[in-house]
Amino acid sequence: QKEVEQDPGPLSVPEGAIVSLNCTYSNSAFQYFMWYRQYSRKGPELLMYTYSSGNKEDGRFTAQVDKSSKYISLFIRDSQPSDSATYLCAMSAERSGGTYKYIFGTGTRLKVLA
Amino acid sequence: GAVVSQHPSRVICKSGTSVKIECRSLDFQATTMFWYRQFPKKSLMLMATSNEGSKATYEQGVEKDKFLINHASLTLSTLTVTSAHPEDSSFYICSAPRMYGYTFGSGTRLTVV
Numbered sequence: 001q002k003e004v005e006q007d008p009g010p011l012s013v014p015e016g017a018i019v020s021l022n023c024t025y026s027n028s029a030f031q032y033f034m035w036y037r038q039y040s041r042k043g044p045e046l047l048m049y050t051y052s053s054g055n056k057e058d059g060r061f062t063a064q065v066d067k068s069s070k071y072i073s074l075f076i077r078d079s080q081p082s083d084s085a086t087y088l089c090a091m092s093a094e095r096s097g098g099t100y101k102y103i104f105g106t107g108t109r110l111k112v113l114a
Numbered sequence: 115g116a117v118v119s120q121h122p123s124r125v126i127c128k129s130g131t132s133v134k135i136e137c138r139s140l141d142f143q144a145t146t147m148f149w150y151r152q153f154p155k156k157s158l159m160l161m162a163t164s165n166e167g168s169k170a171t172y173e174q175g176v177e178k179d180k181f182l183i184n185h186a187s188l189t190l191s192t193l194t195v196t197s198a199h200p201e202d203s204s205f206y207i208c209s210a211p212r213m214y215g216y217t218f219g220s221g222t223r224l225t226v227v
Contacts, residue, residue: 006157008155042220043209043218043219043221044207044218046215046217088158102160102216107157
């Protein structure tokens with residue numbers, strides 16, 4: 001079983017739709033949860049960062065973490081064509097020596113149609 | 115905000131040659147730099163961690179002699195792909211840890227012909 005599972009998509013939605021992107025994970029030690037957006041042929045950029053369970057909102061984006069279910073989500077409201085990109089979830093846990101284990105999902109490719 | 119500049123963005127090289135990829139932290143000091151490889155429709159795969167002033171730490175299965183990493187200063191880390199082969203063709207990305215998450219370079223598309 002992979003430590004982090006993410007549906008690769010592609011996910012196509014009409015402009016203005018609410019998008020829900022999700023990841024599940026198996027390691028209960030993960031403490032930090034992040035969502036990155038990656039445009040084609042570019043490096044990922046950090047969108048949202050959450051620690052432990054709960055919700056975090058930033059403009060049209062809401063990140064949700066449910067540690068009991070080992071499930072994280074990213075919601076995009078009023079989606080725009082410029083939101084078309086690959087969205088990667090990532091999570092980390094502290095490991096011995098003070099370093100962090102950092103795992104990425106495969107990414108979900110999102111297309112917002114005008 | 116924190117920026118990591120990665121160069122070159124694209125490179126095509128002949129099989130057997132070496133290619134150097136540079137990552138510079140522009141407005142902060144990066145004592146640590148992570149190097150990733152990304153295949154199409156696959157997740158980022160951590161190759162190695164470079165630390166300023168000490169030897170890099172390589173992930174299991176990554177050839178140290180093939181992927182040479184140098185972190186000579188607090189603002190520069192380099193990855194050299196030595197004796198490149200077509201199977202080394204990939205998207206290479208560096209990233210520096212920040213307090214919240216990582217700052218990524220823009221990536222280097224390497225094509226070995």
